[in-house]
Amino acid sequence: MRAWILEEQAKIETRPLKLEEVPLPHTGDDQVRIKVLVCGVCRTDIHIAEGDLPLKKSPVVLGHEIVGVVDEVGKNVKRFSIGDRAGVYWLYSSCKKCKYCLSQRENYCPYFKATGWDEDGGYAEYISVSEDYVLPLNHVQLEPDEIAPLMCPGIAGYAAFKLTEAQKGYKLGLYGFGPTAYFVLKVAEFMGIETYVSTRSLKNIEGAKREGANWAADSSKEKMPCKLDAAIIFPPAGNLVEPALSQLEKGGTLVMAPVSASPIVINNYSENLWGHSIKSLYHVKRDDAEEFFNMVGSLNLNITTSQFPFEELQDVLILVKQGKTEQPNAVIKVAD
Template sequence: MKAMVLIKPEPIEKSPLKYTEMPKPDPNRNEIRIKVKTCGVCHTDLHEIEGDLPVKKQSLIPGHEIIGIVDKCGENVNNFSNGDRVGVPWLFSACGKCKYCKRGQENLCDEAKFTGYHVNGGYAEYMVVPSNYAYHIPKVFSDAEAAPLMCAGVIGYRSLRMSQIKPGETLGLFGFGASAHIVIQIAKFWNCEVFVFTRSKNHQEHAKKLGASWVGTSKDTPPKKIDRAISFVPSGLIIHDILRVLDKGGTLAINAVHLTDIPAIPWDLIYYERQIISVANTTRQDAIEFLKLAGEIPIKTEIHAYNLKEANVALQDLKNSKFNGAAVLVMDEN
C-alpha cells in the first residue's frame, strides 16, 4: 500500500513526509482493517512532524481523522462487518484497568495509545484499529465531510463540555480553525451567543457566516464579558487576553496538545472564581455523544481536499492558515 511516512521530525517546509510503499497491515483478533477513504489533517500532526511532541514510533504514518470501509475483521470482532463505514479518532486504545479508565477518564490513561502517533494512522491506503475504538458514521456526511469530525469535532465537543457551557450563555472562541468551526455550530444549536477572536480576516469572515455575533482579535474588547471561553491557540501569551474578557465565575478551557508557557497571572485576572482547565485527548463516550449530535444538527464541515501525496502541502497550508475549515486527504479510487 501507499503511505506518507515520517522518518525524522523536521519543519514542514522541508516536506518531511515521504511517499512510500509499505506492507498492508493485518488485523489481530480484536482489530479491524480499514480501507481508508479520507483522513483529516490536524494541528497535532504538525506538532508531531515538526518535533514539538516526543517521537513515539520510528517510520510513523500520521493521521487520526480517518473515514474508511472495513475490509477485514479479526476473529473476535463482532461489532463490525466487512463493508461497514467507520471512523477512527485520536484515541486508539486505553488499558481499561487504571483509576482513570475506571472513572470514565480513559483520555488520561497512562497506557493510552494514540492513532497516528504511537501506532500508524490514516495517511495511508489501509490501517488497523481495535474494533472497540472505531465508530459508525451518520449517513448525512460524505467521507470527506466526516473526516474532521473525528478529531476537530470530538475534541471540540469535549472542550465545550469542559468549559461547562449552558444554553443561553456567551461563549468566546479564540482561534478559528477546524475545531472552532464545528464548535460554533454546536454552541449556536444550544442557543449560545458566540464571540470569535482571531487575527485572520478570512477566519473572521468565516466565523460571521457561521453565526458569530461579534468578531475581533484577542486585543479587542467585545460588547460584553464572556461566560465561557475555549482557546485553540498554541501560545500561552493569549491567556491573559482571554482572562481579561472572561466574566466572574467563568471557565476557560484550553484545547491544545502543546502550549508555550503562560506568563505569571496577576491575581486580579483569575480572582472571582474564574477557572482554567486544559483539555487532553478524548474518550469513547465523547465520540459517541458527539457523532450523534453532529448528525442531528447536522454539522456542516468546510473541507479542502488534497491527494495523499500532497500531505506536506496540506500541512504547510494549515500552518499558514491558507484555508477556512479543515484539510482532508482523499485517497485515489482503485
C-alpha cells in the first residue's frame, strides 16, 4: 500500500514526509483492517512532524481523523463486518487493566497509545486497529469528509464540554472560536445552554453569531453582559485564565482545552479563584467519542471542508501551518 512516512522531524516547509510503498498492515485476531477513505489534517500532525512533540516511533505514519470502510476482520472480532463504515481517532489503544482503564478513564492510562504518533495513523491506504477502539459510523448520515473533523475537534470539544458539567439553562463561555469551539457551541445549542463567545477576529465573532451564540465579541474590549456558570479556553493563551475566572459565578468551572499554554498567573486569588474550579482536558476516551457520535445526528451542523488529493498531503500541511486553506477543516481524500 502507499503511505506517507515520517522518519526524521524537521520544519514542515522542508517537506519531511515521503510517499512510499509499504507492506499492508497485519490484522490481529481482535483487530479490523480499515480501508481509509479520508483523513482530516490536524495541527498536532505538524507539531509531531516538526518536533514540538517527541517522535515516538520511526518511521511513523501521521493522521488521526480517519474515516473508512472495514476491509478485513480478525477471527475474534464481533462488532464489525466487512463493508461497515468505521472511524479511528486519537485514542488508538490503552492497557485495559490499569485503574483508569477499569473505570472508563482510559485517557489517563499510562499505556495510552495515540493514533499517528505512538502507532501508525491514517495518511495511508489502510490501518489496522483493535475493534474495541474503532468507532462504528454506519449510523452517521454525513459524507466521509464531513465526518473527519468530528474525529478530533468534535470529540475533543465534546470531552471539554463534559468537563464543564454544564446543564440546560446554564451560561457557558467559549474563549477562541476555532473548529473545536464550533462543535461545543452546537452541542450547547442542542442542550439548551446559552453560549457567550470571546474571540478576537471579526471573522470569528461573526461566525459565532451566525452559528447561534447568544453573545460574541472580544471580551478584552467589550465586557460580557453577565456572569457565566462555566467556560472553556481553547487557545494556548495562559493570560486568558484570570479574566475568564473573573467572569464565573461562584461554583463555576473553567476548562482548559489546549495541550500547552503560556504561563498562567493568578494575581487575585480571593476575587478570581476562590470558589471556582479549573480543569484541563487530557486526551479523549471512548465513552466521550461514542456519546458525541450518538448526538451528531441531532446537531444542526454545517461542516465545510477543503478537500485535497492524497498525493498533496505534504503541500497541504504547509498550507494548514500558514492558515491558508479556504475552509477551517482540511481533509485528505485517500480513496473513493
